[in-house]
Amino acid sequence: MTNTAPQPILITGGARRIGLALAHALLSRHQPVIVAYRSEYPALEGLRAAGAHCLQGDFSAHEGIYDFARRVAALTPKLRGIVHNASAWLAENSGTPPEQTLQTMLQIHVYTPYLLNQLLEPLLCGQGEAGADIIHLTDYVVEKGSDKHIAYAASKAALDNMTRSFARKLAPEVKVNAIAPALIMFNPGDDEQYRRQALDKSLMKIAPGEQEIVNAIEFLLNSRFVTGRTIAVDGGRPLR
Numbered sequence: 001m002t003n004t005a006p007q008p009i010l011i012t013g014g015a016r017r018i019g020l021a022l023a024h025a026l027l028s029r030h031q032p033v034i035v036a037y038r039s040e041y042p043a044l045e046g047l048r049a050a051g052a053h054c055l056q057g058d059f060s061a062h063e064g065i066y067d068f069a070r071r072v073a074a075l076t077p078k079l080r081g082i083v084h085n086a087s088a089w090l091a092e093n094s095g096t097p098p099e100q101t102l103q104t105m106l107q108i109h110v111y112t113p114y115l116l117n118q119l120l121e122p123l124l125c126g127q128g129e130a131g132a133d134i135i136h137l138t139d140y141v142v143e144k145g146s147d148k149h150i151a152y153a154a155s156k157a158a159l160d161n162m163t164r165s166f167a168r169k170l171a172p173e174v175k176v177n178a179i180a181p182a183l184i185m186f187n188p189g190d191d192e193q194y195r196r197q198a199l200d201k202s203l204m205k206i207a208p209g210e211q212e213i214v215n216a217i218e219f220l221l222n223s224r225f226v227t228g229r230t231i232a233v234d235g236g237r238p239l240r
Ligand SMILES: NC(=O)C1=CN([C@@H]2O[C@H](COP(=O)(O)OP(=O)(O)OC[C@H]3O[C@@H](n4cnc5c(N)ncnc54)[C@H](OP(=O)(O)O)[C@@H]3O)[C@@H](O)[C@H]2O)C=CC1
Pocket: 012, 013, 014, 015, 016, 017, 018, 019, 037, 038, 039, 057, 058, 059, 060, 084, 085, 086, 087, 088, 089, 108, 137, 138, 139, 140, 181, 182, 183, 184, 185, 186
């Protein structure tokens, strides 16, 4: 009887918040993970102790993405999946020149998944039908736009669209889906007024926390049939 070990899932931006929670959830189910991180975090120690491979990588320039893909390929012959979680939430009023805001948003939400999906395709394919997954973390604002985060929303919309293109290209070996969250968790600097207003935007009126996204990702990983779709995890925001 052959006993094949599960192949790892690559999580970008996995050293904090949603990516970190996902990495620990998968590790607790004996699913190996490779965590891509840019900045050092104390949480990396816990991830390594739990068995994660943590690979430093900065996707701010194309060469960093190519270099990172080479190091992933040197680490493992196959991947069970890629979760494109790495992101920055830059607003137009951040003081950054607008062309730089757009460039930063396109780099992390469009170039990074576009290049990694192609550079790592040989690691995803060859594992049978529905043998691997790509999951793009997008945003509810893809549907609605955002007056304060115009470049962010546009770049996430491009990522949402790429979900369907890569699903077409890689079927039936690789399923490709997106998860579009609305507010999942606040940032530490968010004040009370902001929190009240943000909570009031959904029907459910809570910030549900990382586990909601972990649950959606586990649903997709367990499916053999769902591909090319965007799962909304938004507390009913379009109905408000
Ligand atoms: N939190 C929420 O309520 C919502 C989240 N989402 C989406 O869910 C996902 C996870 O959200 P959240 O946990 O809040 O994300 P965070 O913004 O907290 O973390 C994102 C991670 O991506 C990394 N990253 C950003 N730019 C780069 C880069 N150029 N190269 C390498 N790594 C980079 C960051 O690294 P570093 O630490 O070095 O900056 C960071 O660790 C994101 O895609 C987000 O857009 C969508 C809607 C709501």
